[in-house]
Amino acid sequence: MEQRISLITLGVADLSRSRTFYEDGLGFVRSNAHEEVAFYQLAGFVLALWSRSALAADAGLPDGDGRGFGGFALAHNVTSPTEVDAVLSQAEHAGARILKPGTPTAWGGYSGYFADPDEHLWEVAHNPSWVLHPDGRTTVS
Amino acid sequence: MEQRISLITLGVADLSRSRTFYEDGLGFVRSNAHEEVAFYQLAGFVLALWSRSALAADAGLPDGDGRGFGGFALAHNVTSPTEVDAVLSQAEHAGARILKPGTPTAWGGYSGYFADPDEHLWEVAHNPSWVLHPDGRTTVS
Numbered sequence: 232m233e234q235r236i237s238l239i240t241l242g243v244a245d246l247s248r249s250r251t252f253y254e255d256g257l258g259f260v261r262s263n264a265h266e267e268v269a270f271y272q273l274a275g276f277v278l279a280l281w282s283r284s285a286l287a288a289d290a291g292l293p294d295g296d297g298r299g300f301g302g303f304a305l306a307h308n309v310t311s312p313t314e315v316d317a318v319l320s321q322a323e324h325a326g327a328r329i330l331k332p333g334t335p336t337a338w339g340g341y342s343g344y345f346a347d348p349d350e351h352l353w354e355v356a357h358n359p360s361w362v363l364h365p366d367g368r369t370t371v372s
Numbered sequence: 373m374e375q376r377i378s379l380i381t382l383g384v385a386d387l388s389r390s391r392t393f394y395e396d397g398l399g400f401v402r403s404n405a406h407e408e409v410a411f412y413q414l415a416g417f418v419l420a421l422w423s424r425s426a427l428a429a430d431a432g433l434p435d436g437d438g439r440g441f442g443g444f445a446l447a448h449n450v451t452s453p454t455e456v457d458a459v460l461s462q463a464e465h466a467g468a469r470i471l472k473p474g475t476p477t478a479w480g481g482y483s484g485y486f487a488d489p490d491e492h493l494w495e496v497a498h499n500p501s502w503v504l505h506p507d508g509r510t511t512v513s
Contacts, residue, residue, distance in 0.1 A: 234399070234400050234401060234412060234413075234414060235414060235415060236380065236414055236417075236419060239377065239380065239446070241488075241490065241492050242490070243489070243490050244489075244490055245489070248489055249488070249489055249490065252466055252467055252468070252488060252489050253488075255466070256462075256463070256465070256466025256467060256468075257462065257463065257466055258375070259375050260375060271375055272375075273375055273376060273377055273416075273417075273508065274376060274416045274417070274505075274507055274508030274509045275414075275415045275416035275417065275508075275509060276377075276414075276415070276416065276417065278377060283490065303444055303492070305380070321397075321398065322397070322398065324397070325393055325396070325397020325398055326393055326397060327393070327397075347382075347390070347393060347394075348384070348385075348386070348389055348390055348393050349382065349383070349384050349385055349390070349424065351382050351444070364415075366415055367414065367415030367416075368415045368416060
C-alpha cells in the first residue's frame with residue numbers, strides 16, 4: 232500500500248445544500264456533472280460530497296447513532312482489481328476490519344472497504360476512468 | 373478561499389496503536405518526530421494522527437456521543453493570520469458555524485475552526501513552519 236489518499240468523501244445530508252455551501256459560499260469549482268455526487272479536483276487529490284446514508288450503506292454500516300461511522304471515508308485508489316484485493320488483505324493482516332470485500336461497482340470499477348482501529352473508513356478502489364500519476368496524485372479523468 | 377485541503381487529521385483513541393497500524397501494518401513513513409502527533413507527507417498534502425479527545429477539545433466540541441463531532445477534521449492552510457480571519461469570515465457568511473475564532477496556537481501559528489452544514493470540521497490555519505507551494509500542495513517543513 233503506497234502512502235496515498237486519493238479522495239476524501241464527506242457524507243452529507245443534503246447535497247444541494249452542501250453544493251451551495253462549497254460552490255457558492257466558498258468558491259469551489261466542480262470537476263464533474265453527475266447528479267448524485269460532486270467532485271472537486273484539488274492539488275493531487277479529490278474532495279467528494281456524497282449522500283451520508285448512501286456512503287454508510289455502500290460500506291455496509293448503519294448510519295444511526297453516529298457510532299461506528301464517522302460520516303466520512305478516505306479512499307486509496309490503485310491500478311487494478313487484483314491490487315484492491317491485495318491491499319485489503321494487507322490491511323486485514325495489519326488488524327483492519329474488512330467491511331466489504333473487493334466487489335465490482337455500479338460505476339465500472341472495483342472496490343472494498345476496511346475500518347481502521349478507530350473505525351475510520353478506507354475504501355480501496357480501482358476506478359479505470361481516473362488517472363493515477365507516478366508522483367501519487369490522483370486526478371478526475 | 374482556494375480549492376485546497378492541506379491536512380487530514382484522524383482523531384485516534386491510542387496513537388501508539390494507530391502508528392503501529394499505519395507504519396508497521398500499512399508501511400506509511402512518518403515525516404516528523406513529535407511525541408503527540410504523527411504526520412505523513414502524501415503527494416501534496418499531509419495525513420495526521422492525533423488524539424481524538426484533544427482534537428475535539430481544540431475545536432471546542434464535546435467528544436461524547438458521536439453527534440456533532442465526526443472524529444476528524446480537514447485543514448485549509450493559508451499564508452497569514454489575517455487570511456485565517458478572512459477565510460473564517462467568508463465561511464461564516466456562507467453559513468458555517470464558527471466553533472473557534474482565529475486564535476494564536478501553542479505551536480506558533482494561528483488558527484480557528486468552522487463546522488460545515490453537516491458539522492464536518494474545517495480548521496483554517498497559518499502554520500509559519502509549513503510550506504504552501506504555488507500549485508496548492510502543502511508540505512511539512
